Amino acid sequence: xxxxxxxxxxxxxxxxxxxxxxxxxxxxxxxxxxxxxxxxxxxxxxxxxxxxxxxxxxxxxxxxxxxxxxxxxxxxxxxxxxxxxxxxxxxxxxxxxxxxxxxxxxxxxxxxxxxxxxxxxxxxxxxxxxxxxxxxxxxxxxxxxxxxxxxxxxxxxxxxxxxxxxxxxxxxxxxxxxxxxxxxxxxxxxxxxxxxxxxxxxxxxxxxxxxxxxxxxxxxxxxxxxxxxxxxxxxxxxxxxxxxxxxxxxxxxxxxxxxxxxxxxxxxxxxxxxxxxxxxxxxxxxxxxxxxxxxxxxxxxxxxxxxxxxxxxxxxxxxxxxxxxxxxxxxxxxxxxxxxxxxxxxxx
Numbered sequence: 001x002x003x004x005x006x007x008x009x010x011x012x013x014x015x016x017x018x019x020x021x022x023x024x025x026x027x028x029x030x031x032x033x034x035x036x037x038x039x040x041x042x043x044x045x046x047x048x049x050x051x052x053x054x055x056x057x058x059x060x061x062x063x064x065x066x067x068x069x070x071x072x073x074x075x076x077x078x079x080x081x082x083x084x085x086x087x088x089x090x091x092x093x094x095x096x097x098x099x100x101x102x103x104x105x106x107x108x109x110x111x112x113x114x115x116x117x118x119x120x121x122x123x124x125x126x127x128x129x130x131x132x133x134x135x136x137x138x139x140x141x142x143x144x145x146x147x148x149x150x151x152x153x154x155x156x157x158x159x160x161x162x163x164x165x166x167x168x169x170x171x172x173x174x175x176x177x178x179x180x181x182x183x184x185x186x187x188x189x190x191x192x193x194x195x196x197x198x199x200x201x202x203x204x205x206x207x208x209x210x211x212x213x214x215x216x217x218x219x220x221x222x223x224x225x226x227x228x229x230x231x232x233x234x235x236x237x238x239x240x241x242x243x244x245x246x247x248x249x250x251x252x253x254x255x256x257x258x259x260x261x262x263x264x265x266x267x268x269x270x271x272x273x274x275x276x277x278x279x280x281x282x283x284x285x286x287x288x289x290x291x292x293x294x295x296x297x298x299x300x301x302x303x304x305x306x307x308x309x310x311x312x313x314x315x316x317x318x319x320x321x322x323x324x325x326x327x328x329x330x331x332x333x334x335x336x337x338x339x340x341x342x343x344x345x346x347x348x
Contacts, residue, residue, distance in 0.1 A: 006139045008069040012202060012239035012261050014282050014315035020307065020344040021068035022337050023141070025243075026323030027061040028073045031330060034060050044089045048074050051124035058129050062138055065334050066341075069139050069202070070129060072195070074122050076145030076206050077153055079191050082118030083110045083183075085154065093158070100157035102165060104176035112187045115194035123198040130199035142200030144192050146207035146229070146242070147184035148222045154180075163212050170221050177221060185225040189232040196236045204241040205229065205259065208322075211246020218250050223257060230258040241284055245322050251276040265321030270309035282315035289320045292332040299332060303339045312346065 008021040029035055035057055038047065047053045057073040077095050081087050086098040101107055116123065129140050153159070155166045170177045192203045207226065210218060230240050242254050243263030254262050255277040264273040264285035274283050291302045310316040318340045324333065 004137075006068065006137050006201075008317065009139055009201060009239060011315060011317050012241070012282050014280070016314050016346075018346060019341050020310070020316055020318050022318035022340040023067040023069040023071065024061070024065075024320055024324050024333065025071075027065065027067060027071065027333075028057045029324060030326035031324055031328040031333070032060055032064065033330075034064075044075060045078075045087075048078055049121050051121050051128055054122070054125035055128035055132065058125065058140075059132055062133070062136075064330065066337050067138075069141050070133060071141040071143060071204070072122065072126050072129060072200065074125075074143070076143070076150060076208075078122065079115075079119060079144065079187055080150065080154060082113050083187065085110075095153060095158055097154060097157045100165075101151075101154045101180065102169060104173060104179065107176050107180045107183065110180075110183050112183055112190070115187075115191040119191060119194070123194055126195055126198040126200055139201040140199060141202045141204055141241075142192060142195030142198075143204040143206060144188045144195075146205045146210070146222075146244075147181045147188065147225045148213070148218075149207050149209045149244075150184055150188075151180055152209050152212075163209065170217070174221075181222070181225040185228050189229045192229070192233055193236060196233070196238050200238070202239040202241065203233065204243055204263070207242065207244040207247075207254075210244040210250065210254075211248075211265075213250070215250050215253060218253050223253055226257040234258075239282075241317075243284065248273070248276075252278075255281055261315075261317060263319070267321070270306055270316075271311065274310075274313075279313075279315075282317060283310075284317040284319045286319070286321045287336070289322055289325055289328070292320075292324070292328045292336070294332075296332075296335065299335060300339055303336055304343065307340070307343055312344070 007017040010017050011021050054073045062070050088096045090096045152163050152166045239260040241261040242259035245265045248268040261282040261284050262277045266286050266288035270286050
């Protein structure tokens with residue numbers, strides 16, 4: 001009998017697939033008019049707090065684009081709220097944390113609660129999406145922010161370009177930094193495991209800002225906790241994707257974390273990246289999101305270039321090197337899905 005495992009899950013395991021699977025980070029978002037219609041009536045945290053709305057938004061790109069996986073609609077900072085963090089998404093500013101964590105005493109006040117209790121709405125949304133996708137061959141990805149990336153928001157009080165306060169804590173009080181990493185790793189491992197139990201068939205760990213670190217600092221101050229999260233998920237048997245941007249210089253260290261798939265941005269060739277992470281890992285990526293604003297012929301040229309670098313090897317999940325931008329033309333996104341599927345048909 002043929003293996004009916006969805007091609008996305010097979011590719012995550014470096015198994016042969018009938019065509020390369022494709023999905024997009026931020027595929028449920030502001031570039032879709034149907035999402036903007038919901039967002040006009042509901043704030044981001046409100047959508048996340050209402051499982052039926054989060055499920056609807058999660059499913060929108062499945063209907064519209066024909067992607068090979070869904071990813072649950074949530075935000076990487078959502079788990080901070082039950083930890084005692086005062087989080088707001090301010091219009092035009094992004095996330096704002098009104099009680100940032102900058103001292104050992106601040107770290108001590110953070111509370112790690114069971115995800116089933118603290119993040120019940122996300123888990124309910126996952127269950128709703130799984131029921132909606134049943135029989136369609138489209139798996140659901142759960143996700144969380146990795147400890148360094150979440151810590152960078154938590155310490156800075158919001159977005160940052162230079163991560164000065166974050167690195168001040170990391171360098172100036174390594175014991176407090178380790179305690180913060182310990183709590184964030186425990187929260188993240190529990191949260192991702194709960195998502196799997198709720199129905200997620202793969203999980204992605206977003207270490208989006210890890211590229212701000214030197215290899216030495218990543219190895220010493222971040223890698224042990226990422227490795228701990230990945231190890232905690234291993235008994236659940238689902239693929240784990242580890243993603244970051246600007247990580248060309250630390251890709252071998254990301255591979256050491258033990259994830260099944262390493263996400264790659266557009267700042268390095270996919271073939272070079274694969275050589276750095278090793279053939280035992282699948283790779284995900286790595287089209288520049290801004291290519292989606294180019295003319296159709298340029299989009300096709302760039303998609304072909306990424307696929308040429310993958311060279312048909314098992315274990316490639318096509319994606320962008322970061323998330324879809326808000327003004328991206330929907331037709332361009334859909335065309336990339338069609339191109340990847342058309343150009344990679346193979347017999348298994």
